[in-house]
Amino acid sequence: MNDSEIAEFECFQDGSWGSSRLPDVHVDRRDFLKLLGGGLIVCLTPHSAGAQESGRGFGRHELPKDVAAWLHIAADGKVKVFTGKVEVGQNIRTSLAQQVAEELRVPFDSITMLMGDTEFVPWDMGTFGSRTTPTMGPQLRTMAAAAREALMAMAADRWHVDAAKLTAADSRVIDPAAGHSLTYGELTRGQNLVKVVSGKVPLTPATGWKIAGTPMPKVGIRDFVTGKHKFPSDIVRPGMLFGAVLRPEGFNATLDSIDTSAAEKMPGVKVVRDGDFIGAVAPDVYTAQQAVAAIQAKWTVPEQPSNANLFKVLKTATEPGGGRREGHLTGSVEQAMATADLKLEERYTVQYIAHTPLEPRAAVAEWNGSNLTVWTGTQRPFGVRDELMEAFNLPESRVRVIQPDMGSGYGGKHTGEAAIEAARLAKAAGKPIKLIWTRREEFTWAYFRPAGLMEIRAGVHRDGRLVAWEHHNYNSGPSALETPYEVPNQIIQYHPVKSPLRQGSYRALAATANNFARESHMDGLAHAAGMDPLEFRLKNLTNPRMRAVLQAAAGRFGWSNARSTPTRGYGIACGTDKGGYVATCAEVEIDPAARKIHIRRVVEAWESGAVVNPNGIRNQIAGAIVQSIGGALFEAILFSNGRILNPHFAQYRLPRFADAPQIDVVLLDRKDLPSAGAGEIGIIGLAPAVGNAIFAATGTRLCNMPMSPSAAVPGEPASPLKC
Amino acid sequence: MSEFVLNVNGAPLHVNAPPQESLLFVLRNHLNLTGTKFGCGEGQCGACTVLINGRATRSCLIPASAVSNAKIVTIEGLDQNGKLTAVQQAFIDEEAMQCGYCTSGMILAATALLSKTPHPTDEQIVAAMNGNICRCGTYPRILAAIHRAAEARRGERAQLTGGAR
Numbered sequence: 001m002n003d004s005e006i007a008e009f010e011c012f013q014d015g016s017w018g019s020s021r022l023p024d025v026h027v028d029r030r031d032f033l034k035l036l037g038g039g040l041i042v043c044l045t046p047h048s049a050g051a052q053e054s055g056r057g058f059g060r061h062e063l064p065k066d067v068a069a070w071l072h073i074a075a076d077g078k079v080k081v082f083t084g085k086v087e088v089g090q091n092i093r094t095s096l097a098q099q100v101a102e103e104l105r106v107p108f109d110s111i112t113m114l115m116g117d118t119e120f121v122p123w124d125m126g127t128f129g130s131r132t133t134p135t136m137g138p139q140l141r142t143m144a145a146a147a148r149e150a151l152m153a154m155a156a157d158r159w160h161v162d163a164a165k166l167t168a169a170d171s172r173v174i175d176p177a178a179g180h181s182l183t184y185g186e187l188t189r190g191q192n193l194v195k196v197v198s199g200k201v202p203l204t205p206a207t208g209w210k211i212a213g214t215p216m217p218k219v220g221i222r223d224f225v226t227g228k229h230k231f232p233s234d235i236v237r238p239g240m241l242f243g244a245v246l247r248p249e250g251f252n253a254t255l256d257s258i259d260t261s262a263a264e265k266m267p268g269v270k271v272v273r274d275g276d277f278i279g280a281v282a283p284d285v286y287t288a289q290q291a292v293a294a295i296q297a298k299w300t301v302p303e304q305p306s307n308a309n310l311f312k313v314l315k316t317a318t319e320p321g322g323g324r325r326e327g328h329l330t331g332s333v334e335q336a337m338a339t340a341d342l343k344l345e346e347r348y349t350v351q352y353i354a355h356t357p358l359e360p361r362a363a364v365a366e367w368n369g370s371n372l373t374v375w376t377g378t379q380r381p382f383g384v385r386d387e388l389m390e391a392f393n394l395p396e397s398r399v400r401v402i403q404p405d406m407g408s409g410y411g412g413k414h415t416g417e418a419a420i421e422a423a424r425l426a427k428a429a430g431k432p433i434k435l436i437w438t439r440r441e442e443f444t445w446a447y448f449r450p451a452g453l454m455e456i457r458a459g460v461h462r463d464g465r466l467v468a469w470e471h472h473n474y475n476s477g478p479s480a481l482e483t484p485y486e487v488p489n490q491i492i493q494y495h496p497v498k499s500p501l502r503q504g505s506y507r508a509l510a511a512t513a514n515n516f517a518r519e520s521h522m523d524g525l526a527h528a529a530g531m532d533p534l535e536f537r538l539k540n541l542t543n544p545r546m547r548a549v550l551q552a553a554a555g556r557f558g559w560s561n562a563r564s565t566p567t568r569g570y571g572i573a574c575g576t577d578k579g580g581y582v583a584t585c586a587e588v589e590i591d592p593a594a595r596k597i598h599i600r601r602v603v604e605a606w607e608s609g610a611v612v613n614p615n616g617i618r619n620q621i622a623g624a625i626v627q628s629i630g631g632a633l634f635e636a637i638l639f640s641n642g643r644i645l646n647p648h649f650a651q652y653r654l655p656r657f658a659d660a661p662q663i664d665v666v667l668l669d670r671k672d673l674p675s676a677g678a679g680e681i682g683i684i685g686l687a688p689a690v691g692n693a694i695f696a697a698t699g700t701r702l703c704n705m706p707m708s709p710s711a712a713v714p715g716e717p718a719s720p721l722k723c
Numbered sequence: 724m725s726e727f728v729l730n731v732n733g734a735p736l737h738v739n740a741p742p743q744e745s746l747l748f749v750l751r752n753h754l755n756l757t758g759t760k761f762g763c764g765e766g767q768c769g770a771c772t773v774l775i776n777g778r779a780t781r782s783c784l785i786p787a788s789a790v791s792n793a794k795i796v797t798i799e800g801l802d803q804n805g806k807l808t809a810v811q812q813a814f815i816d817e818e819a820m821q822c823g824y825c826t827s828g829m830i831l832a833a834t835a836l837l838s839k840t841p842h843p844t845d846e847q848i849v850a851a852m853n854g855n856i857c858r859c860g861t862y863p864r865i866l867a868a869i870h871r872a873a874e875a876r877r878g879e880r881a882q883l884t885g886g887a888r
């Protein structure tokens with residue numbers, strides 16, 4: 001062991017491991033295992049056939065390549081869990097630790113989750129799509145249960161008894177017959193054991209949970225109220241300078257000429273040019289930004305679509321080779337429509353919107369010879385590592401991406417632009433560089449939630465049964481496109497389109513659009529049929545989970561007594577996506593003179609299987625309701641000819657305190673069902689519930705989101721309402 | 724570059740920065756007080772809120788050199804010897820956050836509000852806090868936290884006056 005390794009060993013011993021941060025220096029994974037200082041490591045791999053013990057010491061082996069997660073139990077009984085998932089505010093640092101503590105039978109606070117560091121955590125595709133709870137949760141539980149069994153086997157060996165006679169609780173293996181016990185620390189002390197397990201270990205059913213299933217507070221919350229927590233944009237490195245990047249005048253622009261001489265003359269400034277990439281570094285942010293502003297660049301920006309012709313473009317610009325994607329077809333919509341007693345055809349739209357995480361994209365890049373370390377806010381640290389490897393032609397072993405728990409993402413931080421830019425600047429400057437995107441850059445050079453066009457036609461029998469349903473989605477995506485209602489004749493189709501703006505993931509992106517269209521349409525049909533919107537839905541629904549959330553929301557809301565008037569509307573909607581079920585009731589106040597609306601009260605019933613952390617899930621659902629008010633009522637990206645026209649908070653209205661309604665969340669905890677993710681679908685019920693409430697009060701059906709934009713959206717009919 | 728002294732959290736701190744550099748970037752990048760956050764740099768989100776002579780102020784829009792005579796308090800200066808203020812504690816008790824990026828600004832805005840209006844109504848809270856964005860949408864919890872902090876401070880004051888009698 002050389003000196004630096006010893007130093008790091010001491011650094012681990014002095015308690016820096018108590019935090020969730022990993023050492024900042026480059027450490028070979030083999031040394032890293034050695035540095036853990038003995039104990040028991042349990043690795044979960046998806047492939048090996050059953051538990052096997054490697055039995056080799058840490059000094060000479062490496063972990064298996066194909067590992068989903070691993071955990072380490074130290075001689076002091078402390079448990080470190082390594083997962084590739086990242087914490088972005090959705091609180092999985094807490095909910096995953098609860099699940100490990102539960103299966104391992106240890107106190108919650110003995111667990112430390114090590115996340116989002118490509119050097120030390122197992123590879124993971126990324127944290128999105130509500131996959132953490134349904135996928136990583138069971139994996140960690142399996143691994144923890146296997147670790148518990150391994151500890152019981154170790155105790156059984158020592159005591160020469162049958163492991164089946166032992167129990168485990170509170171970090172101990174207990175022999176109830178002999179009346180003695182050993183702590184996990186006593187069992188792992190002096191050991192160098194690695195156990196590799198695969199999928200089949202019996203798990204504790206949710207009905208028996210003691211730590212999982214409880215409203216555990218956010219791990220490390222104190223650091224957020226004292227300002228101590230280091231977000232990606234807070235990272236500081238010795239000798240660090242600050243960067244700024246020159247942006248083209250519009251999308252797809254070409255550079256005609258450039259003059260950097262004025263910027264180069266500024267004291268402390270270094271101008272960096274690398275192909276089309278142009279930026280500057282300086283000892284402070286102000287000077288770096290001044291330097292970029294002093295660069296004279298001329299661009300040609302080609303003609304491009306705008307809001308005014310957006311939906312025409314989406315309808316015609318089907319992807320080359322793509323076109324209509326295989327749809328869902330049953331029965332004959334044509335025939336059923338011909339004989340339906342009641343028909344309704346409508347077109348619904350959603351605009352591009354921006355994620356606007358409060359922490360913009362940020363990165364600190366540091367080169368050490370040809371080793372690159374980047375601290376950045378991303379939902380895909382391994383994806384960003386791949387982007388860096390490609391940009392700088394580096395092998396995996398030379399790039400490390402660290403993701404400190406960040407100022408959220410909502411699907412907007414999958415890519416590594418800021419990381420690559422900071423690394424380019426750092427390479428040229430020979431110093432660590434911090435780059436934080438400005439709000440304008442975040443609004444312009446990130447990607448958007450897709451705009452979408454939904455066309456629906458439907459037919460109903462006079463007794464209120466749906467007989468035909470045709471639903472096309474252009475561009476926004478296929479999630480939650482299939483109808484949850486019973487309809488014998490269906491055409492359901494997603495049409496991928498070459499999007500005029502750069503678009504990508506967003507919290508429940510397509511489910512929001514498809515659910516808005518479907519649930520608005522269902523409401524229109526109910527009114528046309530002279531039926532109560534709840535009754536009409538229940539008549540066409542057999543899925544017991546969907547029925548349960550609808551009835552729960554309606555009951556808590558007082559739906560049966562809610563009579564809309566011209567100044568107060570009540571609306572209901574439901575939906576399902578990613579294994580969760582949601583129903584939303586909204587009460588909307590309308591001032592007909594001022595044409596203003598205000599959402600006063602929202603009740604949302606929610607069912608996503610067994611609840612892992614009721615506190616976290618309530619926080620997620622209430623937050624999703626508030627966030628969805630923006631897309632429902634006022635958020636829209638305005639664009640024209642490759643330029644974003646409203647790239648500032650002053651021009652792009654977000655939900656604020658005054659917009660937040662009274663929110664009541666009804667949690668249906670189905671302990672008999674596997675847990676689904678809760679990060680996204682809380683968002684899908686609000687827009688249609690509000691639109692339906694507006695219709696109930698005014699008789700006007702608003703088919704375009706946002707329904708009451710603060711500034712007119714070109715190409716859209718003017719909304720009769722504002723907010 | 725200009726040299727000046729800032730009074731931050733009760734300590735005089737020497738700064739050498741361009742005179743136009745914002746207080747936000749001077750706190751974060753020159754004084755290593757990164758608890759104050761950058762959200763927009765345009766006065767629109769409140770992430771950068773600090774107290775200047777007791778008033779909640781956007782640090783992103785003021786040049787640091789302009790406030791060298793003022794008393795500045797940042798999130799790092801609230802707790803005393805590890806004891807959190809009532810507002811900080813209430814944000815923990817209500818778990819009034821998700822990602823926590825807006826939290827520093829929210830806590831300072833709420834602190835200023837309660838020092839002027841010890842028992843605010845919902846409407847007063849909304850009016851005072853409407854400039855602070857929580858993109859995660861935790862407004863209802865923040866509202867509850869501010870009421871809770873007001874209650875706790877009422878309790879503390881009652882104890883103090885009770886002890887004096």
Ligand code: FES
Nearest residue numbers: 762763764769783
């Ligand atoms: S960063 Fe100052 S108001 Fe947004």
Ligand code: FES
Nearest residue numbers: 821823825857859
């Ligand atoms: S908690 Fe994320 S912005 Fe408020």
